[in-house]
Amino acid sequence: MSNYYGELCTKMYEKEKPVAEERELDFYLSFVKNKEMKVLEPMCGNGRLLIPFLQKGINIEGFDISEEMLKVCKEKGEKLHLDPFVFKKGIEEFKSDKLYDLILIPFGSFSLLPDSIVNKSLHNLKSVLANKGKLLLTLMEKEGEIKEILDWNETNRISFSNETIVEFKKVTYNEQNDILETQLKYQSIQNHSIRKSEIMDFPIKLYDMKAFKNTLKRNGFQNIIVHEIENGYGNGNSFKVVECS
Numbered sequence: 001m002s003n004y005y006g007e008l009c010t011k012m013y014e015k016e017k018p019v020a021e022e023r024e025l026d027f028y029l030s031f032v033k034n035k036e037m038k039v040l041e042p043m044c045g046n047g048r049l050l051i052p053f054l055q056k057g058i059n060i061e062g063f064d065i066s067e068e069m070l071k072v073c074k075e076k077g078e079k080l081h082l083d084p085f086v087f088k089k090g091i092e093e094f095k096s097d098k099l100y101d102l103i104l105i106p107f108g109s110f111s112l113l114p115d116s117i118v119n120k121s122l123h124n125l126k127s128v129l130a131n132k133g134k135l136l137l138t139l140m141e142k143e144g145e146i147k148e149i150l151d152w153n154e155t156n157r158i159s160f161s162n163e164t165i166v167e168f169k170k171v172t173y174n175e176q177n178d179i180l181e182t183q184l185k186y187q188s189i190q191n192h193s194i195r196k197s198e199i200m201d202f203p204i205k206l207y208d209m210k211a212f213k214n215t216l217k218r219n220g221f222q223n224i225i226v227h228e229i230e231n232g233y234g235n236g237n238s239f240k241v242v243e244c245s
Protein backbone atom coordinates (compact mmCIF):
# COMPACT_ATOMS: atom_id res chain seq x y z
CA MET A 1 0.00 0.00 0.00
CA SER A 2 3.05 2.31 -0.14
CA ASN A 3 1.58 4.17 -3.11
CA TYR A 4 -1.75 4.71 -1.40
CA TYR A 5 -2.32 8.46 -1.64
CA GLY A 6 1.35 8.80 -2.50
CA GLU A 7 3.26 11.86 -3.70
CA LEU A 8 1.68 12.27 -7.14
CA CYS A 9 -1.89 11.43 -6.17
CA THR A 10 -1.65 13.82 -3.21
CA LYS A 11 -0.23 16.62 -5.35
CA MET A 12 -3.13 16.27 -7.79
CA TYR A 13 -5.69 16.08 -4.95
CA GLU A 14 -4.33 19.21 -3.29
CA LYS A 15 -4.29 21.13 -6.57
CA GLU A 16 -7.95 20.32 -7.25
CA LYS A 17 -9.40 20.08 -3.74
CA PRO A 18 -7.40 22.26 -1.33
CA VAL A 19 -10.46 23.39 0.67
CA ALA A 20 -14.10 22.31 0.89
CA GLU A 21 -16.83 24.11 -1.04
CA GLU A 22 -18.68 26.71 1.02
CA ARG A 23 -21.99 24.85 1.03
CA GLU A 24 -20.38 21.60 2.14
CA LEU A 25 -18.42 23.43 4.82
CA ASP A 26 -21.49 25.28 6.09
CA PHE A 27 -23.38 22.02 6.49
CA TYR A 28 -20.69 20.50 8.73
CA LEU A 29 -20.14 23.79 10.57
CA SER A 30 -23.84 23.87 11.49
CA PHE A 31 -23.17 20.96 13.88
CA VAL A 32 -20.55 22.94 15.83
CA LYS A 33 -22.55 24.63 18.55
CA ASN A 34 -19.68 26.19 20.50
CA LYS A 35 -15.89 26.45 20.54
CA GLU A 36 -15.62 24.03 23.47
CA MET A 37 -16.78 21.13 21.30
CA LYS A 38 -14.10 18.56 20.50
CA VAL A 39 -14.14 17.55 16.84
CA LEU A 40 -12.36 14.62 15.21
CA GLU A 41 -11.85 14.02 11.51
CA PRO A 42 -10.68 10.45 10.80
CA MET A 43 -9.29 10.05 7.22
CA CYS A 44 -8.68 13.83 7.18
CA GLY A 45 -6.33 13.70 4.18
CA ASN A 46 -4.97 17.10 3.10
CA GLY A 47 -7.16 18.97 5.60
CA ARG A 48 -9.66 20.07 2.96
CA LEU A 49 -12.18 20.43 5.80
CA LEU A 50 -9.94 20.40 8.87
CA ILE A 51 -8.01 23.54 7.92
CA PRO A 52 -11.11 25.76 7.37
CA PHE A 53 -12.43 24.43 10.71
CA LEU A 54 -9.16 25.40 12.41
CA GLN A 55 -9.34 28.86 10.81
CA LYS A 56 -12.66 29.33 12.58
CA GLY A 57 -11.04 28.50 15.92
CA ILE A 58 -12.69 25.08 16.21
CA ASN A 59 -10.99 22.47 18.37
CA ILE A 60 -10.43 19.80 15.71
CA GLU A 61 -7.87 17.04 15.26
CA GLY A 62 -7.48 14.44 12.56
CA PHE A 63 -5.66 11.35 11.43
CA ASP A 64 -4.97 9.51 8.21
CA ILE A 65 -2.82 6.65 6.90
CA SER A 66 -1.17 8.70 4.15
CA GLU A 67 2.03 10.48 5.19
CA GLU A 68 1.93 12.57 2.03
CA MET A 69 -1.61 13.81 2.70
CA LEU A 70 -0.73 14.60 6.32
CA LYS A 71 2.38 16.50 5.20
CA VAL A 72 0.32 18.65 2.83
CA CYS A 73 -2.24 19.27 5.58
CA LYS A 74 0.45 20.40 8.04
CA GLU A 75 2.21 22.61 5.49
CA LYS A 76 -1.06 24.22 4.45
CA GLY A 77 -1.85 24.95 8.10
CA GLU A 78 1.59 26.37 8.78
CA LYS A 79 1.30 28.77 5.84
CA LEU A 80 -1.80 30.13 7.59
CA HIS A 81 0.02 30.30 10.96
CA LEU A 82 -2.02 27.38 12.26
CA ASP A 83 -0.70 24.26 13.90
CA PRO A 84 -2.94 21.36 12.82
CA PHE A 85 -2.89 18.42 15.23
CA VAL A 86 -2.94 15.51 12.77
CA PHE A 87 -1.26 12.15 13.04
CA LYS A 88 -0.74 8.88 11.16
CA LYS A 89 -3.22 6.17 12.14
CA GLY A 90 -5.57 3.69 10.52
CA ILE A 91 -9.20 4.11 11.57
CA GLU A 92 -9.36 0.38 12.30
CA GLU A 93 -6.64 0.82 14.97
CA PHE A 94 -7.69 4.16 16.37
CA LYS A 95 -8.20 4.36 20.13
CA SER A 96 -8.17 7.34 22.46
CA ASP A 97 -8.85 8.35 26.06
CA LYS A 98 -10.45 11.52 24.76
CA LEU A 99 -14.14 11.78 23.92
CA TYR A 100 -15.30 13.77 20.91
CA ASP A 101 -18.56 15.70 20.51
CA LEU A 102 -18.48 15.50 16.74
CA ILE A 103 -16.78 13.05 14.38
CA LEU A 104 -16.76 13.81 10.65
CA ILE A 105 -15.90 11.61 7.68
CA PRO A 106 -16.75 13.67 4.60
CA PHE A 107 -16.36 13.10 0.86
CA GLY A 108 -17.23 9.40 0.64
CA SER A 109 -14.01 8.43 2.39
CA PHE A 110 -15.76 5.73 4.42
CA SER A 111 -16.35 3.82 1.15
CA LEU A 112 -12.59 3.31 0.89
CA LEU A 113 -12.57 0.98 3.89
CA PRO A 114 -12.53 -2.74 3.10
CA ASP A 115 -15.53 -4.71 4.44
CA SER A 116 -13.19 -6.55 6.82
CA ILE A 117 -12.49 -3.40 8.89
CA VAL A 118 -15.87 -1.64 8.74
CA ASN A 119 -17.25 -3.03 12.01
CA LYS A 120 -13.98 -2.49 13.86
CA SER A 121 -13.78 1.09 12.57
CA LEU A 122 -17.38 1.92 13.58
CA HIS A 123 -16.77 0.32 16.97
CA ASN A 124 -13.64 2.47 17.46
CA LEU A 125 -15.55 5.63 16.59
CA LYS A 126 -18.48 4.76 18.86
CA SER A 127 -16.11 4.23 21.78
CA VAL A 128 -14.64 7.75 21.48
CA LEU A 129 -17.98 9.50 20.91
CA ALA A 130 -19.19 11.60 23.87
CA ASN A 131 -22.58 10.82 25.39
CA LYS A 132 -24.47 13.30 23.24
CA GLY A 133 -21.90 13.22 20.45
CA LYS A 134 -22.66 12.75 16.77
CA LEU A 135 -20.98 10.97 13.92
CA LEU A 136 -21.48 12.41 10.43
CA LEU A 137 -20.33 10.36 7.48
CA THR A 138 -20.76 10.16 3.74
CA LEU A 139 -20.84 7.06 1.58
CA MET A 140 -20.63 6.23 -2.07
CA GLU A 141 -23.90 4.55 -2.92
CA LYS A 142 -24.97 1.96 -5.43
CA GLU A 143 -26.96 4.06 -7.90
CA GLY A 144 -27.04 4.58 -11.64
CA GLU A 145 -25.14 2.74 -14.29
CA ILE A 146 -21.69 1.37 -13.53
CA LYS A 147 -19.06 1.93 -16.20
CA GLU A 148 -16.14 -0.47 -16.23
CA ILE A 149 -12.85 0.72 -17.76
CA LEU A 150 -10.91 -2.36 -18.78
CA ASP A 151 -7.75 -0.72 -20.15
CA TRP A 152 -5.77 2.21 -18.78
CA ASN A 153 -7.68 5.34 -19.70
CA GLU A 154 -6.36 8.86 -19.12
CA THR A 155 -8.75 10.49 -16.65
CA ASN A 156 -6.91 13.63 -15.52
CA ARG A 157 -3.88 15.78 -16.37
CA ILE A 158 -2.57 18.76 -14.43
CA SER A 159 0.40 20.93 -15.26
CA PHE A 160 2.54 22.39 -12.49
CA SER A 161 5.47 24.78 -12.92
CA ASN A 162 8.04 21.99 -13.30
CA GLU A 163 6.04 18.88 -14.21
CA THR A 164 2.79 17.50 -15.57
CA ILE A 165 0.97 14.78 -13.64
CA VAL A 166 -1.23 12.43 -15.63
CA GLU A 167 -3.78 10.10 -14.05
CA PHE A 168 -4.95 6.87 -15.68
CA LYS A 169 -7.73 4.61 -14.44
CA LYS A 170 -8.95 1.00 -14.76
CA VAL A 171 -12.22 -0.15 -13.19
CA THR A 172 -13.98 -3.49 -12.88
CA TYR A 173 -17.09 -4.09 -10.85
CA ASN A 174 -17.18 -6.88 -8.28
CA GLU A 175 -20.90 -7.52 -8.18
CA GLN A 176 -20.72 -10.00 -5.32
CA ASN A 177 -19.30 -7.45 -2.87
CA ASP A 178 -20.51 -4.24 -4.56
CA ILE A 179 -16.96 -3.07 -4.95
CA LEU A 180 -15.57 -0.96 -7.75
CA GLU A 181 -12.12 -2.52 -8.10
CA THR A 182 -10.34 0.62 -9.23
CA GLN A 183 -6.68 1.03 -10.07
CA LEU A 184 -5.13 4.45 -10.52
CA LYS A 185 -1.82 5.15 -12.18
CA TYR A 186 -0.05 8.50 -11.82
CA GLN A 187 2.84 9.60 -13.99
CA SER A 188 4.97 12.66 -13.46
CA ILE A 189 6.29 13.96 -16.79
CA GLN A 190 9.29 16.27 -16.84
CA ASN A 191 11.08 17.33 -20.03
CA HIS A 192 9.12 14.76 -22.08
CA SER A 193 10.16 11.81 -19.94
CA ILE A 194 8.54 9.99 -17.04
CA ARG A 195 10.17 11.02 -13.77
CA LYS A 196 8.05 8.84 -11.51
CA SER A 197 5.07 6.45 -11.66
CA GLU A 198 2.72 5.34 -8.92
CA ILE A 199 0.08 2.64 -9.14
CA MET A 200 -2.58 2.61 -6.48
CA ASP A 201 -5.24 0.02 -5.73
CA PHE A 202 -8.35 1.99 -4.93
CA PRO A 203 -11.30 -0.29 -4.17
CA ILE A 204 -14.55 1.63 -3.55
CA LYS A 205 -17.50 0.08 -1.75
CA LEU A 206 -20.88 1.08 -3.19
CA TYR A 207 -23.28 0.97 -0.27
CA ASP A 208 -26.95 0.24 -0.03
CA MET A 209 -28.22 2.80 2.50
CA LYS A 210 -30.73 0.45 4.12
CA ALA A 211 -28.11 -2.23 4.68
CA PHE A 212 -25.65 0.35 6.00
CA LYS A 213 -28.18 1.61 8.55
CA ASN A 214 -28.35 -1.95 9.91
CA THR A 215 -24.56 -2.06 10.10
CA LEU A 216 -24.63 1.17 12.11
CA LYS A 217 -27.27 -0.26 14.46
CA ARG A 218 -25.24 -3.44 14.99
CA ASN A 219 -22.35 -1.22 16.05
CA GLY A 220 -24.32 0.69 18.65
CA PHE A 221 -25.58 3.69 16.65
CA GLN A 222 -29.31 4.04 17.21
CA ASN A 223 -30.48 7.45 16.06
CA ILE A 224 -29.87 7.66 12.36
CA ILE A 225 -30.86 10.56 10.09
CA VAL A 226 -29.91 10.92 6.43
CA HIS A 227 -29.48 14.50 5.16
CA GLU A 228 -29.43 15.45 1.49
CA ILE A 229 -27.27 18.50 0.82
CA GLU A 230 -28.40 19.88 -2.50
CA ASN A 231 -25.60 21.33 -4.65
CA GLY A 232 -23.29 20.64 -1.69
CA TYR A 233 -20.30 19.98 -3.94
CA GLY A 234 -21.22 22.84 -6.30
CA ASN A 235 -24.14 23.35 -8.65
CA GLY A 236 -25.79 20.10 -9.77
CA ASN A 237 -23.69 18.09 -7.35
CA SER A 238 -25.59 16.95 -4.26
CA PHE A 239 -24.56 14.52 -1.57
CA LYS A 240 -26.00 12.70 1.45
CA VAL A 241 -24.70 12.71 4.99
CA VAL A 242 -25.58 10.06 7.55
CA GLU A 243 -25.93 11.56 11.03
CA CYS A 244 -25.90 9.03 13.86
CA SER A 245 -25.39 8.80 17.59
Ligand SMILES: C[S@@+](CC[C@H](N)C(=O)[O-])C[C@H]1O[C@@H](n2cnc3c(N)ncnc32)[C@H](O)[C@@H]1O
Pocket residue numbers: 004005017042043044045046047048049063064065066069089090091092105106107109112113
Ligand atom coordinates in the same frame (compact mmCIF):
# COMPACT_ATOMS: atom_id res chain seq x y z
C1 LIG B 1 -10.72 10.84 -0.64
S1 LIG B 1 -9.53 11.23 0.58
C2 LIG B 1 -10.50 12.32 1.50
C3 LIG B 1 -9.79 13.15 2.48
C4 LIG B 1 -10.69 14.06 3.30
N1 LIG B 1 -11.62 13.29 4.11
C5 LIG B 1 -11.46 15.03 2.43
O1 LIG B 1 -12.65 15.20 2.68
O2 LIG B 1 -10.89 15.64 1.53
C6 LIG B 1 -9.53 9.74 1.54
C7 LIG B 1 -8.48 9.70 2.65
O3 LIG B 1 -8.72 8.52 3.45
C8 LIG B 1 -7.47 8.04 3.89
N2 LIG B 1 -7.63 6.64 4.35
C9 LIG B 1 -7.93 5.56 3.59
N3 LIG B 1 -8.02 4.46 4.36
C10 LIG B 1 -7.77 4.85 5.63
C11 LIG B 1 -7.73 4.16 6.89
N4 LIG B 1 -7.92 2.85 6.98
N5 LIG B 1 -7.49 4.88 8.01
C12 LIG B 1 -7.26 6.23 7.94
N6 LIG B 1 -7.26 6.93 6.78
C13 LIG B 1 -7.53 6.25 5.64
C14 LIG B 1 -6.58 8.21 2.67
O4 LIG B 1 -5.21 8.16 3.00
C15 LIG B 1 -7.05 9.57 2.15
O5 LIG B 1 -6.28 10.62 2.66
